[in-house]
Structures are given as structure tokens and as C-alpha cells.
Amino acid sequence: MRTIRTAAVIGSGVMGAGIAAHLANAGVRVRLLDRVPERLTAQEEAAGRSLEHPDVRNRLAADALARLSRTNPAPFYDERYASRIEPGNVEDEWERLAEADWIIEAITERLELKQALLARLEAVWTPGAVVSSNTSGISIEAMAQSVGEPMRRHFLGTHFFNPPRYMPLVELIPGAATEAGIVAEMKEWLEIRLGKGVVVAKDTPNFIANRIGTFGLLATLSLMAEKGYSVEEIDAVTGPALGRPKSATFRTLDLVGLDTFVHVADNVAGRAVDPEERRAFAVPAILTDLVSRGWLGEKSGQGYYKKVKSDQGSRILALDPAAMDYRPAQTIRSASLDAAKAANGAAAKCRALLSGGDRYSQLAWDVLKRTLAYAADKAFEIADSIADVDKAMRLGFNWELGPFELWDAIGLRQSAARMDAEGVALPEWVTNWLAEGNETFYSRREGALLYAHNGDRAVWREPPEHLSLRALKSAGRTVLSNGGASLVDIGEEVACLEFHSPNNAIGADILGLIRSSVEEVRRNYRGLVIANEGRNFCVGANLMLLLMEAQEEEWDEVDRIIRLFQTAMLELKRLEKPVVAAPHRMTLGGGVEACMAADRVVAHAETYYGLVEAGVGLIPAGGGTKEMALRAALSAGADGELQTAVNRAFETIGMAKVSGSAPDAQWLGLLRGTDRSVMSRDRQLYEARRAVLELERDGLDAPGDSLIRVVGREGKAVLQLAALTMREGGYISEHDCKIAGKLAHVLSGGDVPAGAAVSERYLLDLEREAFLSLCGEPKTRARMQHMLAKGKPLRN
Structure with missing residues (x-):
């Protein structure tokens, strides 16, 4: 595949800046250039600046970069990726265009301006570098007439749709002289590295x-x-x-x-x-x-x-x-x-x-x-x-x-x-x-x-990197199935657990198939992927079922459901074969907990990931709170300062934070440093299967009950004080404070001394007890009912 480490975008308007941001999402270093301003702003005059000051000369591109941080929806997976973009201007930075692997023209949609820019660019262009136009409809061949044959062979249209991060389509438009190899390489790069759906369009008005x-x-x-x-x-x-x-x-x-x-x-x-x-x-x-x-x-x-x-x-x-x-x-x-x-x-x-x-x-x-x-x-x-x-x-x-x-x-x-x-x-x-x-x-x-x-x-055949669960099931590769989930053989002696209940909500059928799948994989497969092709990976547990049981005060049944969930997650985690989760889009509550049970997560970059149970008056009780305590302990190390890490986990769960992307989920601590994301949804299942085989090759630690260092009763007091302070400040309600208290109890390990080591099962017991207690609260049941009826949280 073509290597593109550096790119230059000429034109810092909405499209140029958006393309630069998405290239930065893919790890590309980008130079964003625009023209030099012809006059000073009032602020620049007041600061005593001249038209020759670098900040003035780079102002258009720098302002565009600043606007990206305020744009909604966010163009960056992680706002820190903005550091990968260097703003500049087409006078002072022009010679440095020779360093770019890919140069993208995104200026005003006027043919004569684009032709003049390309003619000027030819003088600094490094042979072999790709040059493209983001035009939405101007003839690529007409633009190419302004340059010689060598550059024409490397010139084509790359029409991104707005906003570039979220709209998946890119139209590739070759000119008459564009090399077929350049088209093929750019199609591959855009699909794999940028996660785009690419079509090759003919050079006709407005393309396809x-x-x-x-x-x-x-x-x-x-x-x-x-x-x-x-x-x-x-x-x-x-x-x-x-x-x-x-x-x-x-x-x-x-x-x-x-x-x-x-x-x-x-x-x-x-x-x-x-x-x-x-x-x-x-x-x-x-x-x-x-x-x-x-x-x-x-x-x-x-x-x-x-x-x-x-x-x-x-x-x-x-x-x-x-x-x-x-x-x-x-x-x-x-x-x-x-x-x-x-x-x-x-x-x-x-x-x-x-x-x-x-x-x-x-x-x-x-x-x-x-x-x-x-x-x-x-x-x-x-x-x-x-x-x-x-x-x-x-x-x-x-x-x-x-x-x-x-x-x-x-x-x-x-x-x-x-x-x-x-x-x-x-x-x-x-x-x-x-x-x-x-x-x-x-x-x-x-x-x-x-x-x-x-x-x-x-005749069309899917490339080997594109695994389709629908096609595999049509070919008779289903191993186990019920109304909520299926186990599918996806080749290479790897099986895939697919959720397909309404909204992929986790209920008894899915939990039952998880346990059956663990046994099947243990006997007959090298490892397991958890993935599906639904609109969202999983929106959480079956809230309606829990609400019905809570309203009937069937506490033994609620306890049984939570034990079943915890047991299924623990069995996944302790499977001696590799387990890789592949979440996408909305992955909430129990969906996150299913991923936390995996040895590795290969998430789609557009994954919105969070433990959101506080929004319905509960805490994560399928192992999510326990896992966050474990991750806090691992990040602090054997002798490190643990309270800060626990505070962060407390805030993430208590505020029901949801990531804006998979990289953002790592920043929130919901994904681990060993987890990774891919930008191509089409390749995600293939990459997850490959991760299973890599984990098998490298070897897994023997599964067992981890001992988790906790902050204990002293650390719990710190968390409770933080919640009380927010309550006194009017930031959270009395019921929010009660939920926070239950969460603090579990995350801190309960009433044990600071630094004590507790087992996973001990924390799971604390989770379940807190969950059951909150189910008994009328305000929690009101939150659950409101979420089911309105689709949004109630703050009572």
C-alpha cells in the first residue's frame, strides 16, 4: 500500500480544514495552507502587528484550525490530534510542499484559479507524490491541462463529502492521463487508512x-x-x-x-x-x-x-x-x-x-x-x-x-x-x-x-479482508443460535459471537449463548471474536425486563439476572482461548462490559463508548465497575498513587461519560492502551480475527481470579466528599448523590483498609448488592421508565 505520512492541504475553508482534521485522525502530519491576508484585523492593529508578522501571514489557516476545535460535530477523534496540523501560507511555505506525500487542492470552485495553482505547484512538486483536487464537479481533465505529463499521471480528483470525518464517501476521479496504479493505490489507502467507502467516478459534471x-x-x-x-x-x-x-x-x-x-x-x-x-x-x-x-x-x-x-x-x-x-x-x-x-x-x-x-x-x-x-x-x-x-x-x-x-x-x-x-x-x-x-x-x-x-x-467477490457475517451465515457457517445471538465460524478456526436481539440489548438469550459459546470455543476453536453487523454494537442490558421485575419487587429474580450476567462475563474473561471484541457506533452499558471481558478490543474509530448506567439510576453491575477498579489499580502499579486513578474512574462512571470516538475512549480509560481502533468498518471483523490469531501466537496469561489493590474506606470517603460537594453546589441531585455513594463503595473496595487486595468475585458481590439496592429506589425506577419511554435520561 502507498505510504502517506505527510500531506498538504491548500485552502483552509470548511472542506480543506475538515479534510486536514481527518487526515490527522489517521496519524498523518498535515500542513494546512491558505493565502496571505491583504489587510490587518482591528485586533492585529491594536496589537501593533504588521502584514509581515508571521501570525498575520498564517492567520487564515490558523483561524481555520482554531475553528475546528469549536466545530460540532467534532472533526477530530481526539482534540489533541490538532497538534498534527501545522498552519501556514502559500507564500512562505510553498517550497516545503516538495516534502508532502500527498497534496490536496481545496480552494474556491473556479477552474481558472485551480489551473493557476496547479501550474505553480508543478515547479515544486516532487515526482511520485500524489496531487489531487477536492472539487465537487469541475472537470479533472480541464484542470490537468495546466501541467505537464509527469504530474498529470499523478493527478486525480478526490471528492470528499462534508463533513469529512462522518461522511463515508470519497469519489476518485482519474483524468485521461492518470496512472491506473495511482488510482488503485489511493483507493486502497483511502479505504484502509482513512476508513472511506470509495467509488471510481468518470470525469463528468458533478461525478456520481x-x-x-x-x-x-x-x-x-x-x-x-x-x-x-x-x-x-x-x-x-x-x-x-x-x-x-x-x-x-x-x-x-x-x-x-x-x-x-x-x-x-x-x-x-x-x-x-x-x-x-x-x-x-x-x-x-x-x-x-x-x-x-x-x-x-x-x-x-x-x-x-x-x-x-x-x-x-x-x-x-x-x-x-x-x-x-x-x-x-x-x-x-x-x-x-x-x-x-x-x-x-x-x-x-x-x-x-x-x-x-x-x-x-x-x-x-x-x-x-x-x-x-x-x-x-x-x-x-x-x-x-x-x-x-x-x-x-x-x-x-x-x-x-x-x-x-x-x-x-x-x-x-x-x-x-x-x-x-x-x-x-x-x-x-x-x-x-x-x-x-x-x-x-x-x-x-x-x-x-x-x-x-x-x-x-x-462478477464481484468480496476481498479477503472483508468478512461478512450475513454472507457466512447464508453459506451455512452458523454453529449455535437462538433468538438473541449466534455463533458463526468465520474461518481460520475462529468463531464469532454475534448479537442480533432488538437493539442488540443483552438479555437471557444472549447470556445463555455466551456461556454455550465459551464451551464450544474451548473445545473446537482457536479463539473468539465478539462482533455484529447491527446499526449499533449494543445499547446495554434489557432494561425493560429489569424494570418489570423491579416494579413487581421480584428481588430474587433481579439478583438471578445480575448473577447470570456477571457469570457470563467472568466466563468470557477466563476462557483460556483469546477473546477479541469489535464494537462499533453506540456501545453502552452492558455492551461495554462485554468488551471489558475480552483480552483485546479492536474498535471501529467511530465507536461511542460508555458506562451509562448512572443515567438510569444504577451502577454498572455486569463487571464494569469491577473492571474500572482493576484498571485503576493496574495503571497505578504495585506501589503507585492509586487514589487519582480511582477518582478518574469515579468521575467517568458517575457522570455517565460517553466517548466521542474510540481514541477518546482510551483517553477516558474505558479502553486500554493495548486495545486499538481501525478506521475501516469493512475491515473490522477481519482485523479482529487477526488479533485473535496474534494473541494465540504470543500466548495468553493463564486465566484466574485477579487480586485488585483498592483505596478502601479512606478512599471511599474522598469519593463521597467529592459527591457531597457537587450536591451542595447544585450540580447533582440528591438521588445522583445516593448513586455516587453506592458507586464509591464498590470502586473503593468497600470498608476495607487502604491498600488491601480484594478478589474480583468480592467486587462483583459489591456491584450486585449496590445494583439491587438502587433497583429498590422509586427514583431509579422512574429514571428507567423515562429512558424506555423517551429515550433520554431523567434527572430527578
């Missing part, structure tokens, strides 16, 4: 995602004008009911910025050869009017929606296009929308919506038929395969299904016939595809996925 997405939005605006739909009606149909984000059409436009959207549409209209396509991308009069009024969306405070505040609170107003004024936003209901809401999965939702037979079913069909026909017409003009088109729309626009996947879901043959009957022309390759007897665009045969590639059928 923005070409299809912009057409779909404009087609929807056209339908609105033709049929008289309201803003709210359009958004009710074009959001989750069609497998698209909640922002639907008009909230998306407001978020993007109406002026930005107009610029993107104009780019296609200005470069399209087909007169029909130019008409399709013509900006409607209402958008032009809104932009001229300065109603640009969220950044200007109003667009298609407007939020107003009054004594009665905030209200959302929606635009009335006929009056060009705002009125209270309406809630849209219909039988077809209700049916779509009740259906499970994007495919079923779309089918339910389309079959409703009402006004909104017709709107959904009219939107889809135009978008699907356009995607088919342009597919091989903008990409090599329909799979790349679908991937670009899923990752770039957050569609649950790309256009061709959606077409399969609603019935390819039937919908194509309906389009034909309604006068919608389909490209020849689609009619030929149907004439050959194909009923879908995608099909599987002998483990391969077959689909259209430049109009012909192609």
Missing part, C-alpha cells in the same frame, strides 16, 4: 452522487410545482418512507444551503451536452427567488423552513410557495404513509408506500420513476457499474438503497412495464437486460454477486 442526487431534488421540485404539493407533503414522502434520511428534500436543501445547491445544479446545466438534460437541471424560479432574498436555509435562518421563538417556545414554520411567506408547519398523515412507517426495512417501506393508492403513493411513484430512469440513462456515463452508482448514493446521500437496489426491491419488471406504459423512456441496456430474462439487476450465484457492469454482467 451529486449528479443523481441533484437530478432527484430538481425532479421533486418540478413535481411540487406541477401538482401543487406542499413543502411538508414532499418531505413526508421523500424521507424515511422512501428509505432516505429524515431531512428528506427541503430540510436537506436548507442544510446544504440553497445558494450552494444552485451552484451545483448550474454546473451540470452549463456542461451538459443533451438539451433535455440542460432543461432538467435548470434552476426553478422559486429557488432563484429565495436566493435573491437571502433565504439560503439554515445558515441564514430561513429557507424552506424557518424556526421562530416566542414566549410559548420554538415553532417551525414552513414556506408557502404561492404566498412566499411562512405558516406553521403541518403534520402529514395518510394510509400509505402509515403503512410505510409500520413496515420494517427500506424495501418494505417503499413497497408499502407505492401500493397505498393515494395522493402520496402517486407522488412517491412520480419521484421514483424519474430518478430511476435518469440513473439508468446516466449509469455508464458516470461510472463503470451500477454497483458504484448505488454505493455512491448510499454513502454520499445516506439513501438506504441505491437506485438499482431500490428498483429491485419494488419489482424491476413490473415497474419498468409501468414506466413504459406512462411514456418513460428507458435506456437500451435496461430493455436488453429484461429481454434476456433477468428479473433483477443483482443476483447471487455460487457466492458471487452478479450485476451490470458497462451494460454487461459482471
